[in-house]
Amino acid sequence: MEPKHSHPWKLNESEAIRLQKEWASKVIKEDQLNDVQYVAGVDVAYDPHSEKLCAAVVVLDTESLQIVETAIADDQGHFPYIPGLFSFREIPPITQALKKLNTTPDLIVCDGQGIAHPRRFGLASHLGVLFDVPTIGCGKTKLIGEAKEPGKTRGDYAPLVDDGEVIGNVLRTQDRVKPIYISIGHRISLSTACDWIIKLSPRYRLPETTRQVDQVVRRALAGLR
DNA sequence: GCGACAG
DNA sequence: ATCTTGTCGC
Numbered sequence: 001m002e003p004k005h006s007h008p009w010k011l012n013e014s015e016a017i018r019l020q021k022e023w024a025s026k027v028i029k030e031d032q033l034n035d036v037q038y039v040a041g042v043d044v045a046y047d048p049h050s051e052k053l054c055a056a057v058v059v060l061d062t063e064s065l066q067i068v069e070t071a072i073a074d075d076q077g078h079f080p081y082i083p084g085l086f087s088f089r090e091i092p093p094i095t096q097a098l099k100k101l102n103t104t105p106d107l108i109v110c111d112g113q114g115i116a117h118p119r120r121f122g123l124a125s126h127l128g129v130l131f132d133v134p135t136i137g138c139g140k141t142k143l144i145g146e147a148k149e150p151g152k153t154r155g156d157y158a159p160l161v162d163d164g165e166v167i168g169n170v171l172r173t174q175d176r177v178k179p180i181y182i183s184i185g186h187r188i189s190l191s192t193a194c195d196w197i198i199k200l201s202p203r204y205r206l207p208e209t210t211r212q213v214d215q216v217v218r219r220a221l222a223g224l225r
Numbered sequence: 226g227c228g229a230c231a232g
Numbered sequence: 233a234t235c236t237t238g239t240c241g242c
Contacts, residue, residue, distance in 0.1 A: 048233080048235075053233095081233080082230095083229085083231065084231085086231055086232060111231080116231085143231045144231095181231085
């Protein structure tokens with residue numbers, strides 16, 4: 001698959017913030033997905049000794065939740081980790097990995113936030129707009145926002161609110177297990193996004209997309225040295 | 226000024 | 233993110 005827009009490679013902090021503000025207006029918060037047969041998970045692993053990163057993408061069949069394709073890409077690190085500008089660090093290698101894919105995913109689940117972001121443009125939204133593909137932000141912790149404790153049952157959720165706006169849901173994917181943070185990435189509604197995360201999490205706290213890609217990217221980085 | 230801060 | 237595998241318990 002190919003990006004829909006050209007993406008600036010070298011940017012400084014203020015230029016990155018300006019791009020976020022500009023592209024945030026392109027985010028579509030309603031359902032705009034076809035039948036979802038293939039769902040992808042993307043993730044990046046870091047080498048603690050060098051500055052290198054490794055990105056991976058796994059494509060799962062939505063019925064069997066089995067892997068149908070994987071792709072990886074290395075990167076030397078073009079942007080530091082700055083909360084709020086996180087996507088500029090991970091998008092370069094993720095883009096390279098997605099370019100290698102033969103299967104076009106109908107939906108992508110990202111590690112991190114979508115619009116649950118200070119400028120409503122986290123990694124999932126960034127990737128979604130860049131490739132014009134439906135994406136979901138699925139974070140293990142929050143960046144911003146306040147929420148009440150959701151019910152203790154799988155499927156229970158509570159709205160994540162910032163500045164009076166609902167920017168996501170704190171979703172319980174398994175009974176009595178710590179909830180995760182779901183937000184719109186691009187071309188999907190919040191409720192549909194949560195439905196998909198529940199479907200993709202039949203047994204564990206995190207969706208299978210995240211678990212599978214986590215394992216793949218980890219092995220790839222290990223084998224890289 | 227203080228605390229928070231995706232991976 | 234990363235340092236880190238097996239193991240105890242429901």
